[in-house]
Amino acid sequence: MILHTVNQSPFNNQSFADCLKFCRKGSSILLIEDGVYAGKKGTEYSALIESNNNINFYALAVDVKARGLTEDLSPAISLISDREFVDLTVTHKSVQSWF
Amino acid sequence: MTSKRILLICRKAPYGNALARETAEIALAAGAFDQELAIAFIGDGVWQLLDQQDSADIQQKNHQKLLSAFELYGISESYAESAALAERNIDHSRLSLAAKPVNQQQLADLFEQADILLTV
Amino acid sequence: MRFSLMILGAPYSSQSVATALRFTQAAIDAGHSFHRVFFYHDGVNSGNALITPPQDENNIPQQWQSLADKHGIDLVVCIASALKRGVLDKKEAERYEQTNHNLNNGFTISGLGQLVDASIESDRLITFGP
Numbered sequence: 001m002i003l004h005t006v007n008q009s010p011f012n013n014q015s016f017a018d019c020l021k022f023c024r025k026g027s028s029i030l031l032i033e034d035g036v037y038a039g040k041k042g043t044e045y046s047a048l049i050e051s052n053n054n055i056n057f058y059a060l061a062v063d064v065k066a067r068g069l070t071e072d073l074s075p076a077i078s079l080i081s082d083r084e085f086v087d088l089t090v091t092h093k094s095v096q097s098w099f
Numbered sequence: 100m101t102s103k104r105i106l107l108i109c110r111k112a113p114y115g116n117a118l119a120r121e122t123a124e125i126a127l128a129a130g131a132f133d134q135e136l137a138i139a140f141i142g143d144g145v146w147q148l149l150d151q152q153d154s155a156d157i158q159q160k161n162h163q164k165l166l167s168a169f170e171l172y173g174i175s176e177s178y179a180e181s182a183a184l185a186e187r188n189i190d191h192s193r194l195s196l197a198a199k200p201v202n203q204q205q206l207a208d209l210f211e212q213a214d215i216l217l218t219v
Numbered sequence: 220m221r222f223s224l225m226i227l228g229a230p231y232s233s234q235s236v237a238t239a240l241r242f243t244q245a246a247i248d249a250g251h252s253f254h255r256v257f258f259y260h261d262g263v264n265s266g267n268a269l270i271t272p273p274q275d276e277n278n279i280p281q282q283w284q285s286l287a288d289k290h291g292i293d294l295v296v297c298i299a300s301a302l303k304r305g306v307l308d309k310k311e312a313e314r315y316e317q318t319n320h321n322l323n324n325g326f327t328i329s330g331l332g333q334l335v336d337a338s339i340e341s342d343r344l345i346t347f348g349p
Contacts, residue, residue, distance in 0.1 A: 002210055007235060007348055018110065018142050022207050033234045062241075082245035089343050090220055090251075096108070096216045099227075099235075099348025103339055118227075118349075121260050124299065128331035134339065215338045218346055219227065219260070 001027040003092035006035035007099050010045045015098035025054035030088060031077070032060045039064070039073045046074035060085060104135040106213035109144035113162035114154060119147050122219035123165050130172030138169075139209060140198055141180040145187060148179060150195040163195045180206060222246055223254045223337035228349035229261035230279035231272065236265060239347040240282050247290055255293040255337040256283070258326075261349060263301040266294070268323035284325035294326045295333045 004023055010016035016038045023029060031038055036059045038045040049057050053076070061079040064070055073079070080088070089095050107126050113119040129136050140148055152163040169177070179198035184191070191200065201209070210216065224243070228235035243253065258265050270280050287294045296306055301322075302315070308328050312320035322328060338344040 002216070007238075014142055021203055022141075022210055024207050024211065032238060060238075082241045083249055085242060086246045086249050086251065089222075089345060094213065094216050095343060095345045096210060097218050097346040097348050098110075099218075105335075105338060118260060121300065125331055125334065129335045131332065132335050132339070134335070215344055217225075217338065217344070218348070 001092050003027070003088050003095045004029045005032055005095065005097045006030075006038065007033040007097070009034040009037040011037060016045060019096075019098040020048060020052065020055075023052075023055055028056040028058060028088060028092060030058045030060065030080070030085065031063075032085075033063055036060065036063045036067060036069060036073075039077045040069060041072050041074050046076070049074055050076045058084075058088065102134060103214035104137070104212060105129055105215045105217060106209055107136065107138045108216060108218040109138065109140045109147060110142045110218065112143040112146040113152075114157065114159055118219050119144070120160070120162060120165065122217075123147075123162070123169075125217060125219060126174055127168060127172050130169070130174045136174055137176040137178065137209065137213070138174065138198075139178045139180070139201075139206060140183075141206065142183050145179050145183045145189060148194045148196050148198055149189065150193050152195075166196050169196065178206065178209065220251045220342045221254050221340075222251055223341035223344045224256045225334060225337075225344065225346045226256060226258050226262035226265060227260040227347065229264045230270065231276075232261070233349045235347040235349060236262070236279055237277070240279070240286070242345070242347075243286055243292070247286070253290060253292040254341045255295055255333065256287075257334045257337055258294070258296040259300050259331075259334065261300075261304070263296040263304055263306045266296040266301065266306050266323050266326040266328075267321055269321045280323040280326075284323055287325045295329050296322070296326055297334070298328050298330055301328055
């Protein structure tokens with residue numbers, strides 16, 4: 001399975017949409033940097049995240065916290081540490097970066 | 100040296116940003132290694148494939164010409180996202196490179212088959 | 220596990236460089252090793268020794284250098300990307316008759332083959348987009 005990372009806001013960039021198009025069920029998407037805005041509760045993007053329940057969604061906790069979104073993230077997303085980011089790259093066979 | 104399958108993913112249009120050119124340069128460098136190499140043009144990356152490019156007046160090297168060197172470097176396996184071509188109303192007859200049109204499912208397979216994913 | 224990274228963003232313009240630095244430290248803390256960090260596109264600016272951040276901001280070239288010194292990571296800036304962005308070592312400065320050179324200690328200038336080699340020789344290659 002592939003670990004996908006997205007580092008751009010879905011509100012002005014295709015990266016998140018493209019990532020979802022090519023993401024297989026069972027694989028994982030990690031939102032980093034401005035990519036975490038996709039997880040904002042009550043938006044069309046968090047609705048997409050919630051409806052794709054066969055994909056694992058993660059967000060880098062430090063990026064979420066920095067942007068003031070900790071209390072405002074979709075419950076379908078797991079917050080992870082840098083160390084857990086490393087662990088995800090190990091447990092997946094390759095990493096695809098969308099930017 | 101172990102043999103790995105590399106998939107190079109091109110998602111950027113040429114000229115406006117150097118990333119498209121720099122991805123093609125990775126392809127040429129990888130061509131010199133004895134590895135299995137495939138290139139996929141997806142999203143805005145398909146703009147790279149248009150023929151009739153003439154960049155002389157914007158003081159940039161011709162991207163179409165750069166892609167035409169692929170064959171010389173033994174890079175023959177290339178793919179273009181069908182939906183991206185359709186969305187941009189790009190007819191197959193306008194493609195300068197013989198990239199095989201593939202759907203989302205086939206692209207997802209290509210992603211899975213690769214040992215190394217290189218995106219620029 | 221042995222990692223290599225490709226860094227595309229410019230330090231202080233793109234957060235991605237700081238993310239990559241944190242990733243590198245976290246991976247080392249978890250017992251992993253690094254084969255190479257390859258700086259491409261605007262990423263080559265991480266090798267500019269003349270970068271002078273304000274005192275309350277991290278010095279990114281120094282952070283890379285310190286990680287490389289401590290953990291034997293090969294830091295390579297792509298020659299084609301670097302020269303046109305004004306990042307030169309002594310040898311390239313002499314070759315192109317420039318009076319100054321500015322490649323930070325701990326970095327080397329080399330070709331794209333080093334990226335392909337890194338992707339083949341490492342267990343994981345991770346791209347940090349701009």
